[in-house]
Amino acid sequence: MLDTAFYEENRIEIVGEYDVIVVGGGIAGVSAALAARRNHCSVLLLEKSVMLGGLATLGLIAIYLPLCDGRGRKVIGGIAEELLQLSIQYGYDNLSEYWRQPTAGICPQERYRTHFSPPEFVVALDELMMHEGVDLLFDTLFCKPVVQNGWCSGVIVENKAGRLGYRGKVIIDATGDSDVFFRAGGPCVETDNWLSYWAFATDLEGMKKAVEFGDIMKGIHLLRLGGDNAGTTVPADARKYKGTDAGEITEFVLEGRRWMKKVLSEQGYFKARKKEKSLLTLPGMPQFRTTRRIKGIYELTGDDVSKHFSDSIGLAGDWRKAGPVYEIPYRSLITDSLYNILAAGRNISSGGDAWEVTRVIPVAALTGQAAGTAASLAVKENCRLRDVPLDKLQQKLQEAGVLIH
Numbered sequence: 001m002l003d004t005a006f007y008e009e010n011r012i013e014i015v016g017e018y019d020v021i022v023v024g025g026g027i028a029g030v031s032a033a034l035a036a037r038r039n040h041c042s043v044l045l046l047e048k049s050v051m052l053g054g055l056a057t058l059g060l061i062a063i064y065l066p067l068c069d070g071r072g073r074k075v076i077g078g079i080a081e082e083l084l085q086l087s088i089q090y091g092y093d094n095l096s097e098y099w100r101q102p103t104a105g106i107c108p109q110e111r112y113r114t115h116f117s118p119p120e121f122v123v124a125l126d127e128l129m130m131h132e133g134v135d136l137l138f139d140t141l142f143c144k145p146v147v148q149n150g151w152c153s154g155v156i157v158e159n160k161a162g163r164l165g166y167r168g169k170v171i172i173d174a175t176g177d178s179d180v181f182f183r184a185g186g187p188c189v190e191t192d193n194w195l196s197y198w199a200f201a202t203d204l205e206g207m208k209k210a211v212e213f214g215d216i217m218k219g220i221h222l223l224r225l226g227g228d229n230a231g232t233t234v235p236a237d238a239r240k241y242k243g244t245d246a247g248e249i250t251e252f253v254l255e256g257r258r259w260m261k262k263v264l265s266e267q268g269y270f271k272a273r274k275k276e277k278s279l280l281t282l283p284g285m286p287q288f289r290t291t292r293r294i295k296g297i298y299e300l301t302g303d304d305v306s307k308h309f310s311d312s313i314g315l316a317g318d319w320r321k322a323g324p325v326y327e328i329p330y331r332s333l334i335t336d337s338l339y340n341i342l343a344a345g346r347n348i349s350s351g352g353d354a355w356e357v358t359r360v361i362p363v364a365a366l367t368g369q370a371a372g373t374a375a376s377l378a379v380k381e382n383c384r385l386r387d388v389p390l391d392k393l394q395q396k397l398q399e400a401g402v403l404i405h
Contacts, residue, residue: 017166020171020375076362080365113319141158152338172372174371192241194238201278243286300332
């Protein structure tokens with residue numbers, strides 16, 4: 001009779017020790033690593049792919065959403081603003097001239113946002129991490145945290161060298177899906193996601209316009225399919241998928257490609273006019289938005305718009321409409337049960353309509369900066385994350401350009 005279970009026992013070699021280990025190299029992870037490093041910590045950034053930027057680059061979600069409130073007031077600064085400028089350092093953009101220059105004026109007509117080119121952004125992010133001295137490992141899959149009595153002493157990973165261990169004083173979960181918290185037994189909340197699929201294409205007509213106007217953006221089409229409040233095409237048979245199950249992830253990816261082919265076929269991409277049109281690139285990761293988040297000490301909700309929090313670590317405007325602004329409490333990055341793990345990015349404790357506000361690129365960068373800064377203070381003070389001195393945290397964030405209240 002065949003066994004119905006596999007058994008594995010391994011002694012994991014510890015190959016490195018760091019003050020801060022960041023799991024996930026998306027925008028939140030990059031920002032967290034950068035902040036911790038700038039606050040004099042040794043930092044290891046783990047990324048399962050071979051590109052930094054996550055959804056912004058590998059996922060082709062190439063729109064850096066607003067840093068303003070839609071009424072001309074900048075509400076997000078710091079590393080989030082630095083990365084916006086970095087995203088267009090080498091590639092195209094459509095950033096308003098108003099926001100290119102420091103100003104105290106009001107410009108409600110133009111939001112502080114831009115399109116950017118993912119490949120050029122990847123190159124700039126690589127340079128930034130190397131320049132800042134962040135240790136980076138690509139093609140390295142996070143497997144599990146090593147947790148005892150609420151403390152995480154490090155993580156086990158797997159890459160070409162096999163299964164390896166890294167010790168860390170503070171762990172930052174920037175996976176987007178709360179993988180570290182979930183595998184550590186932390187409280188999490190899961191939701192389903194509408195299918196969303198973005199890709200880039202071009203055609204001869206667009207190329208002619210690009211040459212005519214001297215603007216490469218006129219020759220590149222961003223194809224957006226799905227129901228994510230972005231004004232995209234929603235197929236009649238759309239349904240929701242889980243982003244925490246391999247089978248559902250596979251279906252999500254395949255269904256996205258099927259929808260894309262159907263739409264492009266109707267436009268002649270694969271038939272008579274195939275020499276006049278072409279796909280440029282497909283996303284290299286599933287484009288989930290809200291999969292699994294932590295259940296933090298405080299959960300930010302839509303009812304918290306304009307509310308003051310004494311432990312605010314920054315502001316977030318609503319990218320969908322002008323006016324609403326949220327303060328994000330530090331308590332939404334941590335839990336009671338895990339003492340040295342904190343969240344950064346779209347998996348912070350933010351529910352309902354507030355999750356839509358906090359899941360996007362600028363806020364991911366903001367919470368990443370807050371997480372990295374808090375981690376550095378926890379290392380310096382040798383304390384639990386919940387005991388990090390808030391006055392010192394807010395002071396460091398403000399000195400780094402973050403707007404707190």
